Amino acid sequence: MRKILAIDIGGTFIKHAVMKGTRSFKISAQNKIPTPKESHEEFLKALADIFNAQEEVEGIAVSMPGLIDTFKGVCISSGALEFSSGHFIAEELQAMCGVPVTVENDANCAALAEIKSGSLVGIKDAFVLVFGTGIGGALVRNGELYRGAHFCAGEVSFMPKNIYGSAVEENFCGYEFGALGLQRSCAEILNMPPEEVTGEMIFDLIEENDDDMLDALYKFAHGVAMIIFNLQIIYDPQKFAIGGGISARQSFIDAVQDKIDEICADAPEYLPHPEVVACKHRNEANLFGALYRYLKK
Numbered sequence: 001m002r003k004i005l006a007i008d009i010g011g012t013f014i015k016h017a018v019m020k021g022t023r024s025f026k027i028s029a030q031n032k033i034p035t036p037k038e039s040h041e042e043f044l045k046a047l048a049d050i051f052n053a054q055e056e057v058e059g060i061a062v063s064m065p066g067l068i069d070t071f072k073g074v075c076i077s078s079g080a081l082e083f084s085s086g087h088f089i090a091e092e093l094q095a096m097c098g099v100p101v102t103v104e105n106d107a108n109c110a111a112l113a114e115i116k117s118g119s120l121v122g123i124k125d126a127f128v129l130v131f132g133t134g135i136g137g138a139l140v141r142n143g144e145l146y147r148g149a150h151f152c153a154g155e156v157s158f159m160p161k162n163i164y165g166s167a168v169e170e171n172f173c174g175y176e177f178g179a180l181g182l183q184r185s186c187a188e189i190l191n192m193p194p195e196e197v198t199g200e201m202i203f204d205l206i207e208e209n210d211d212d213m214l215d216a217l218y219k220f221a222h223g224v225a226m227i228i229f230n231l232q233i234i235y236d237p238q239k240f241a242i243g244g245g246i247s248a249r250q251s252f253i254d255a256v257q258d259k260i261d262e263i264c265a266d267a268p269e270y271l272p273h274p275e276v277v278a279c280k281h282r283n284e285a286n287l288f289g290a291l292y293r294y295l296k297k
Contacts, residue, residue: 003028004294005057007047008106008286009064010035011080011133016050017284018057019291027284040083048096059100060093061294063109063286065136067151070104070293076151080133102294107136107154108145109289110243110279115140116292118241118280125237128279129156129228130286131244134174139235156227173227179246182220189216203249217255225259229267232274243279253278 001020008015017030033050036042051060066078066085073090075081090101104112111128114120120128124143130136137154139146146153157174158167165171175181179199186202187194189212205213228240246252257276264273279285 003054003057004059004061004291005051005054006061006287006290006294007050007063008109008290009062009081010106011065014046014050015283015287017287018054019061019287025288025291027287030287035081037080038083040087043081043084044089044092044096047093051093051097051099057099059294060097060102061290062089062093062101062103063106063290064089064103065106065133067155068103068105068108069151070102070108070147073101073103075103100294100297102290102297104290104293105136105138105147105151106130106132106286107138107243108147109287109293110136110281110285111138111140111145111241112289112292113281113285113287114241114243114279114289115143115145117288118285119277120239120241123238125235126239126241127154127228127231127235127237128241128243129224130279131177131179131242131246133180134172134178135227136244140237156231159227161223173223177220177223177227179244182216182246185220186213186216189213199245199249203251206249206251217251218259221252221255222259222262224256225263228256228260228274228276229263232272236272238275240274240276241279242276243282243285245283247278248282250278 004019013032015032017027019025020028036046067076075084075089077085090103094101107130110130120126126140128138134157137156139154159173160171184194187197
């Protein structure tokens, strides 16, 4: 039986799990630590410490945000982890741990998981949206990942929301329509600091039919639905799969679908109607996708 350490790096936490199996794999252990944000050296040491705490792991499969050259194992650029930009993550971690290492973009990992064993099995053309700090995106063409000429395909976070504005953070879709965007808008309504407002708090209030939170959710969902509608016209995929922690809330999926229905009701009837599903692997999609990337090395 093979044992592979899968690491999913996020802006807030680093999740990790030992994946055990031969032809199919299951998570045998899972945990998380806060993501180090001071330096690349501190960050890399945290990954090595996770590895050193395991027993008889044959390799490391890393999922992380940003533009990732998965074939060279290079982090071209990585937003909140900008200190790692330009580093050969796979090579450096392999030198520290002595086992093979693969690195892949987190949204691409989610897509790999859904293509292989999730909601996109048998689907040729699809688009995956992962809602976290921003919006991760992955494009699936003919059943395979399409990474683009500069490993930038699917980076929805950097699409400007206002075509008359500038290409600055506040005008990027990821700033307003990532999960943190919903957190900020709900914090303003609740008159609380954003860091004290959690997703659990927001959706608990939504499930209690709090009018203000429902309004915030549907305003947020309208923006997400418009992004999906635009992507449908540009790429015309068969399905959209939504991942990230927020995808575990059916109320979010339902709100997005409701807003897509509204948009399509006003659009010419001959235009395609986007089909939206939740990622089957939910919060574990990046871990499984990182594993599948490792197995392809």
